Amino acid sequence: MLQGTGSDVGKSLLVAGLCRHFTRAGLTVRPFKPQNMSNNAAATQDGGEIGRAQALQARACGVAPSVHMNPVLLKPESERGSQVIVQGRRHATAAASAYQAMKPSLMPAVLDSFARLSAEADLVIVEGAGSPAEVNLRAGDIANMGFARAAGVPVVLVGDIDRGGVIASLVGTKAVIEAADAAMIRGFLVNRFRGDPRLFDDGLSIVTEHTGWPSLGLVPWFAAAHRLPAEDAVALSSAAPAKDGARIRVAVPMLPRIANFDDLDPLKQEPAVDVVFVPRGSPLPGDAALVVLPGSKATIADLAVLRAEGWDVDLAAHVRRGGRVLGLCGGYQMLGRSIADPDGIEGPPGVVAGLGLLAVDTVLTADKVTRPASGVEVASGLPVTGYEIHLGRTDGPDCARPFAMLAGRPDGATSADGLVAGTYLHGAFAGDDVRAAFLARLGVPSELSYEAGIEATLDALADHLAEHVDTERLLSIARERQTDSASATAAIAP
Structure with a gap:
């Protein structure tokens, strides 16, 4: 030991x-x-x-x-x-x-x-x-x-x-x-x-x-x-210098209860991508091509922090400029119109307004989904694998445009203009082909064999x-x- x-x-x-x-x-x-x-x-x-x-x-x-x-x-x-x-x-x-x-x-x-x-x-x-x-x-x-x-x-x-x-x-x-x-x-x-x-x-x-x-x-x-996945969020607390040669910036707000942040590891290691974890007290960078709302262990509490930091205003301005947004798990729930917690799972029972960037609504439930997952990323048609760990169900009109089809069932949602998407799927970016297709949509090439590198x-x-x-x-x-x-x-x- x-x-x-x-x-x-x-x-x-x-x-x-x-x-x-x-x-x-x-x-x-x-x-x-x-x-x-x-x-x-x-x-x-x-x-x-x-x-x-x-x-x-x-x-x-x-x-x-x-x-x-x-x-x-x-x-x-x-x-x-x-x-x-x-x-x-x-x-x-x-x-x-x-x-x-x-x-x-x-x-x-x-x-x-x-x-x-x-x-x-x-x-x-x-x-x-x-x-x-x-x-x-x-x-x-x-x-x-x-x-x-x-x-x-x-x-x-x-x-x-x-x-x-x-x-x-x-x-x-x-x-x-x-x-x-x-x-x-x-x-x-x-x-x-x-x-x-x-x-x-x-x-x-x-x-x-x-x-x-x-x-x-x-x-x-x-x-x-x-190059190996970190477990402790202390690994994110030291500001990294801007990456030389990077062609796009990906901004990730540092939420207090950030979870499964290793979802971003494959993007961090891409030479053309500069992933910036934005600390509290700093605005989201205006030159970001993509903002990722990461997973959260306490979605409602972290959403309140996001608003207190003014990041909701930054995010709305980012979308108006044509920037893209991706919500992962708890971040996906934040992007919707509302989050209901009728049983008080995260705190006092009630309903809070979401960011309204996706036409979906989430109800937190006590039954927890924990499972490996595989299927197809809808935008590229490519096979995708990962896992799900989340509480709650999310439904709404934008779910008609899912992020992925997992074992024949739709997962996630995409806005009508295609700029905002959310998913419950963790680990999708570890797949080289899916990550390359995702980055191609942002206008940059993939130059990494992630799993082989691990x-x-x-x-x-x-x-x-x-x-x-x-x-x-x-x-x-x-x-x-x-x-x-x-x-x-x-x-x-x-």
């Missing part, structure tokens, strides 16, 4: 690379994350959903994603509350304090999923969440040491040297966690190193001296990481880790697993 000294230290990427490395070595490998928090989700074949990172890790293993790879998924709906997904299905909506009380009751599902994966694999590589140093959350923990001790899984601690203070964060973790938790840690990795590695030899020795843990590797910065990057990541991580030692540590039945019983007890 890889645990981190904090969030965003690179655990997800390391797990993906190790999954690919050991799979290429001939082992049957599965990824596992007991608890994840992300609004970037992926649909599984059986109609469940898991964190997007675990779907990428499954791909690294060469297998289809399973709900058991991420048995507990938290999807934040507000600053204090999240939708709780258990083994792929919506379980509850809980405030943070209520979820703390709920966690122990979820451990049986976590251990059940882990047992299922263990039964079919030679090696399971587990990813922690946040940090075990968050000792204020240790009671009832299912994400880090609570799981590790219940399942008897040895731990490797990961620190991020790029953010600074890596020695203190590694040594400090040992200082604050319980002795029994510290005993689960068999070694440490230092990630995202830049420069001459010999200059950190003393740093590695100092960590070992203070913790007793051996160094298992100093991993240099992996520059190609941006595979090549996973292979390069595996090579990178094989060079800089003691993978044989990791495999030896994995073989040390011994089930601690007493810990397991304590963890399962409510």
Whole structure:
């Protein structure tokens, strides 16, 4: 199990690379994350959903994603509350304090999923969440040491040297966690190193001296990481410079509860396209050829933010100039005439006005659609694949001009003038042919083989880790697993 000294230290990427490395070595490998928090989700074949990172890790293993790879998924709906997904299905909506009380009751599902994966694999590589140093959350923990001790899984601690203070964060973790938790840690990795590695030899020795843990590797910065789907919206928070050679700009407003933003990754990697995530406080750029309203975990709340930022005015002006608009999932719902929430799924029951750019109306419903999807994009007639994850039904005159036909049923809508479209289909731009046709309608060529690029990057990541991580030692540590039945019983007890 890889645990981190904090969030965003690179655990997800390391797990993906190790999954690919050991799979290429001939082992049957599965990824596992007991608890994840992300609004970037992926649909599984059986109609469940898991964190997007675990779907990428499954791909690294060469297998289809399973709900058991991420048995507990938290999807934040507000600053204090999240939708709780258990083994792929919506379980509850809980405030943070209520979820703390709920966690122990979820451990049986976590251990059940882990047992299922263990039964079919030679090696399971587990990813922690946040940090075990968050000792204020240790009671009832299912994400880090609570799981590790219940399942008897040895731990490797990961620190991020790029953010600074890596020695203190590694040594400090040992200082604050319980002795029994510290005993689960068999070694440490230092990630995202830049420069001459010999200059950190003393740093590695100092960590070992203070913790007793051996160094298992100093991993240099992996520059190609941006080519893989990111799970955390923190990846969007740093403004990227304008892309040299880009011929069109695509603007994406940064909504607070943005979801499944990796839909835009294929466009971001196109040389002719400059994708700009517009932060709050900035107008939508007037020179954008396309504005994309992304998915949202709380459509009505994000629509209110969009209006408060004045982006609705910018969007109307963009359409008057002949600019194109595409709404994805929650963004599609915002483009319609109204959004009704009669059962109070997102807040107080009621109806709010949409942006009125599509002649459709949405009713939010408790039944959640979660499924892989394939069919034909109507504008090009080309095959398209992706997935759906959404609450609600959308109907209206513009649905007579669907975005796609999926398994014979219409999806999405298009305005009469063809400038505005919406769809519930995520992942459509990953298909090279559909993306090329879409960009051709915007007047630019496609120069990217996206899926082939993902595979090549996973292979390069595996090579990178094989060079800089003691993978044989990791495999030896994995073989040390011994089930601690007493810990397991304590963890399962409510």
